[in-house]
Amino acid sequence: MTPSLVGFLLLLAACLATFGYWHAVTREHNERLNGLDLRVHVNGIRGKSTVTRLVAGVLREGGYVTVAKTTGSAARIIAPDGVETPIKRRGAPTINEQIDIVADHVTTATEALVMECMAVRPINQTYSQDFLVRSDVTVITNVREDHQEEMGETLEEIADSLSRTIPEDGVLITAEDREHLRERLRANAHARGSRLVYADPASVTDADMRGFDYIQYKENVAIGLEMARLAGIHRDAAIAGMWKAVPDVGAVRLQWYEILGKRVLWVPLFAANDKESVVRTIEQLDRTAFPEGATVIGILNNRQDRGRRAELFAELTAHELEPHLDEVITMGSYEEAVTRAILDGGFPAERLHALGETVQPDLPEILERIAGLIEGDEGVLIGMVNIHTEQAELLIGHFQDLTGAEYRDHVAQSRDRERAPRGVARLHRAATRTAAAPSEGEGER
Numbered sequence: 028m029t030p031s032l033v034g035f036l037l038l039l040a041a042c043l044a045t046f047g048y049w050h051a052v053t054r055e056h057n058e059r060l061n062g063l064d065l066r067v068h069v070n071g072i073r074g075k076s077t078v079t080r081l082v083a084g085v086l087r088e089g090g091y092v093t094v095a096k097t098t099g100s101a102a103r104i105i106a107p108d109g110v111e112t113p114i115k116r117r118g119a120p121t122i123n124e125q126i127d128i129v130a131d132h133v134t135t136a137t138e139a140l141v142m143e144c145m146a147v148r149p150i151n152q153t154y155s156q157d158f159l160v161r162s163d164v165t166v167i168t169n170v171r172e173d174h175q176e177e178m179g180e181t182l183e184e185i186a187d188s189l190s191r192t193i194p195e196d197g198v199l200i201t202a203e204d205r206e207h208l209r210e211r212l213r214a215n216a217h218a219r220g221s222r223l224v225y226a227d228p229a230s231v232t233d234a235d236m237r238g239f240d241y242i243q244y245k246e247n248v249a250i251g252l253e254m255a256r257l258a259g260i261h262r263d264a265a266i267a268g269m270w271k272a273v274p275d276v277g278a279v280r281l282q283w284y285e286i287l288g289k290r291v292l293w294v295p296l297f298a299a300n301d302k303e304s305v306v307r308t309i310e311q312l313d314r315t316a317f318p319e320g321a322t323v324i325g326i327l328n329n330r331q332d333r334g335r336r337a338e339l340f341a342e343l344t345a346h347e348l349e350p351h352l353d354e355v356i357t358m359g360s361y362e363e364a365v366t367r368a369i370l371d372g373g374f375p376a377e378r379l380h381a382l383g384e385t386v387q388p389d390l391p392e393i394l395e396r397i398a399g400l401i402e403g404d405e406g407v408l409i410g411m412v413n414i415h416t417e418q419a420e421l422l423i424g425h426f427q428d429l430t431g432a433e434y435r436d437h438v439a440q441s442r443d444r445e446r447a448p449r450g451v452a453r454l455h456r457a458a459t460r461t462a463a464a465p466s467e468g469e470g471e472r
């Protein structure tokens with residue numbers, strides 16, 4: 028037997044072994060998906076992680092044994108009792124991770140699976156839906172301008188890209204409020220034999236929102252309520268389940284801190300990185316949460332791998348955010364280009380301050396500059412664009428240190444018994460009563 032033939036046979040054997048392994052993995056994956064009562068795929072531009080958590084909370088409280096997986100600022104597995112486990116990766120995340128999640132966490136007892144879409148490129152979105160999740164219900168939270176390099180430059184093109192995760196003969200839920208985009212999604216759903224359900228924020232009351240201890244939007248809650256209606260879950264249970272759901276790492280919690288004698292309201296808006304979400308949130312906070320007369324400082328925190336986003340936020344700052352921001356600080360990358368773009372847009376130079384890669388300040392320098400910009404006793408500090416840069420991480424770490432014992436990470440919060448779904452909470456109460464009850468004969472001593 029010649030060496031070339033031996034090599035060919037070895038290659039053929041390796042190919043056959045790989046094919047056999049992949050066939051077995053695929054078969055097992057499909058069997059696990061087929062055993063579920065409900066599969067939900069959460070897609071969209073903004074709010075995917077939050078909506079994944081809310082929908083899973085609705086299903087848990089409604090009695091479904093539910094496994095959920097988020098992909099956003101910090102990827103998590105959320106077990107049927109609501110307890111979270113961080114996902115540890117050896118390398119860069121890939122969409123095939125979803126297969127491992129199903130294999131490791133979906134059992135014969137699992138009834139519902141809620142998966143946040145990992146894919147951005149249209150071809151990967153198709154693969155995610157048709158092979159990895161095969162949802163009965165897909166959520167497209169909204170259509171916004173982001174990831175234009177992969178999904179298309181226009182909102183209509185982005186809507187079509189997102190539509191690749193619509194199921195065949197299923198249901199699409201969306202809170203997209205622009206009628207022409209919603210109708211485009213409806214047409215795309217109809218082409219797949221699915222129907223569109225509009226999650227109208229008008230169906231959510233102010234009382235529904237009072238149970239959230241972080242900034243939440245009625246659009247997201249409306250999606251949870253529509254999911255409850257489709258699953259036959261009572262509205263009260265749905266609201267309770269959403270209140271119990273632990274917010275995503277990127278959720279905006281308003282917290283007061285002291286910086287060199289100044290009281291500062293910290294608003295971490297890093298996860299809201301599209302134009303519409305940022306403008307709407309800051310306008311809302313300006314009306315309802317910012318102290319009257321406080322100096323409002325915006326931080327533009329730019330990552331090296333998000334050049335397009337840096338450009339968009341520079342334009343946004345110069346025009347739509349200028350009335351709401353008294354001062355602007357730049358951090359991270361693209362500092363010179365961002366500064367030039369903001370100034371070209373007419374933003375006053377005396378209100379723009381560099382604290383990023385061109386300066387490379389330490390934490391005391393950052394705090395001193397922030398405190399120096401606040402004219403009175405109180406200020407507002409808004410973090411925007413991205414989370415991870417050297418300067419922003421110094422600031423975030425400092426605030427967590429100040430919070431001290433009061434700070435609880437999201438995994439710890441997920442273990443709170445008060446957040447457990449009704450069935451689990453009932454078991455905890457029963458166990459507590461049993462432990463507290465006197466043993467047989469004890470009362471006669």
